[in-house]
Amino acid sequence: MSRFPHDFIWGTATAAHQIEGGNVNSDFWLAENVPETIFREPSGDACDSYHRYPEDIALAAELGFNTHRFGIEWARIEPEPGVFSRAALDHYLRVLECCHAHGLAPMVSLNHWTVPRWFAARGGFEMADSPDLFARFAEQVSRHLGDGMAFVTTFNEANIQRVIGSTFHNPKAAPGLAAMKQACARACGSDRFSMVLFATAEEIEAQLVEAHYRAAQALRAGPGTFQLGVTISMAEVEGVGEGNQAEAFENDLYGPWLDVAKTADFVGVQTYTRYRIGPEGRLRLPADAMRTDMGYEYRPEALEATVRFAARRIGRPIIVTEHGIAAKDDTRRVALIDTALEGLQRCLDDGIDLRGYVHWSLLDNFEWVLGYGMRFGLIEVDRTSFARTPKPSARHLGQIARSSRANTPSSIKG
Ligand code: IFM
Numbered sequence: 001m002s003r004f005p006h007d008f009i010w011g012t013a014t015a016a017h018q019i020e021g022g023n024v025n026s027d028f029w030l031a032e033n034v035p036e037t038i039f040r041e042p043s044g045d046a047c048d049s050y051h052r053y054p055e056d057i058a059l060a061a062e063l064g065f066n067t068h069r070f071g072i073e074w075a076r077i078e079p080e081p082g083v084f085s086r087a088a089l090d091h092y093l094r095v096l097e098c099c100h101a102h103g104l105a106p107m108v109s110l111n112h113w114t115v116p117r118w119f120a121a122r123g124g125f126e127m128a129d130s131p132d133l134f135a136r137f138a139e140q141v142s143r144h145l146g147d148g149m150a151f152v153t154t155f156n157e158a159n160i161q162r163v164i165g166s167t168f169h170n171p172k173a174a175p176g177l178a179a180m181k182q183a184c185a186r187a188c189g190s191d192r193f194s195m196v197l198f199a200t201a202e203e204i205e206a207q208l209v210e211a212h213y214r215a216a217q218a219l220r221a222g223p224g225t226f227q228l229g230v231t232i233s234m235a236e237v238e239g240v241g242e243g244n245q246a247e248a249f250e251n252d253l254y255g256p257w258l259d260v261a262k263t264a265d266f267v268g269v270q271t272y273t274r275y276r277i278g279p280e281g282r283l284r285l286p287a288d289a290m291r292t293d294m295g296y297e298y299r300p301e302a303l304e305a306t307v308r309f310a311a312r313r314i315g316r317p318i319i320v321t322e323h324g325i326a327a328k329d330d331t332r333r334v335a336l337i338d339t340a341l342e343g344l345q346r347c348l349d350d351g352i353d354l355r356g357y358v359h360w361s362l363l364d365n366f367e368w369v370l371g372y373g374m375r376f377g378l379i380e381v382d383r384t385s386f387a388r389t390p391k392p393s394a395r396h397l398g399q400i401a402r403s404s405r406a407n408t409p410s411s412i413k414g
Pocket of ligand 1: 322
């Protein structure tokens with residue numbers, strides 16, 4: 001495993017809402033708690049990382065990583081429109097300082113799907129002025145936190161509406177979703193409630209693209225020398241049979257985001273599986289296919305395929321900003337990591353500008369509508385005591401990171 005460059009980025013990823021706990025002012029908190037919710041369970045205290053982040057960061061460093069990806073929560077930073085919480089910004093400043101103190105380069109997600117409740121209730125990113133509001137938030141982040149960040153990404157899986165649209169907007173699921181959104185709107189005294197994860201690309205994508213550019217501008221105008229990227233949910237897309245629709249499928253999956261990524265310092269590749277596409281569209285998985293606990297195909301080779309795709313179609317430096325597996329059986333995580341990293345080594349051997357690998361996730365956490373049943377973590381979290389217990393996969397990946405690394409990346413400050 002020592003053929004990785006000595007300054008390769010080795011990290012683990014988290015997201016604010018999935019680990020912090022008590023994110024009461026966010027749109028998701030409300031959606032999880034209305035009687036009409038489609039969530040299996042509410043996020044509640046999550047991993048209590050809002051308070052336990054020093055332990056998380058120390059553990060990541062001790063395991064051997066040199067980068068820590070985490071989200072900052074807009075709902076905490078701007079609890080009311082135009083009202084910015086100094087205390088919340090200071091909290092994230094302490095998180096950044098903690099990363100530096102442990103030799104971890106902070107990789108900050110500006111948006112990992114959650115937004116303030118007030119923003120959702122005014123129409124979220126469906127509104128024409130939403131890019132202004134997102135840029136105003138980015139400007140505050142830049143001013144207070146810009147100096148401490150090594151990497152920043154605007155939207156997490158910017159194309160997510162295209163990826164899961166069919167899951168939530170199909171005729172079977174749609175009534176439940178509509179009822180939940182109506183209940184949230186009612187609770188806010190509004191006639192609308194728009195969430196990033198549950199909107200369609202038609203409704204919000206144009207504003208998201210604009211918001212990305214406006215936020216990037218605000219961030220670049222402020223302090224700091226961080227690298228700025230956008231992350232994209234990517235899957236290996238395999239065409240099957242003559243006349244297959246793989247190319248059309250791919251175009252539809254990524255929409256404008258490949259072009260957007262061409263303007264960023266790096267593209268964040270996030271990969272979990274493969275889609276096989278025939279002449280009539282996506283093929284069903286055969287009954288005997290190997291699956292992850294999420295139900296989709298277990299396909300470690302998909303990461304190499306998507307990194308090669310990103311290199312070919314985007315041509316910017318690449319960081320794998322998420323990759324992992326929902327698996328109660330941790331030996332599957334070790335196997336996934338080993339096979340995927342072999343593929344990444346082949347990419348490097350072929351001269352692809354791949355800068356790093358950030359594993360999803362540091363901790364077992366709140367997997368959105370599926371709740372806490374899905375175990376993506378390198379570290380187990382006791383749901384009552386919040387005790388953290390590294391799994392063998394954590395030591396395994398940490399050891400790979402440590403042994404391949406003589407120096408920390410040049411972008412680490414402090
Ligand atoms: O948990 C999610 C994360 O929030 C975004 N990418 C995929 C992960 C696993 O499903």
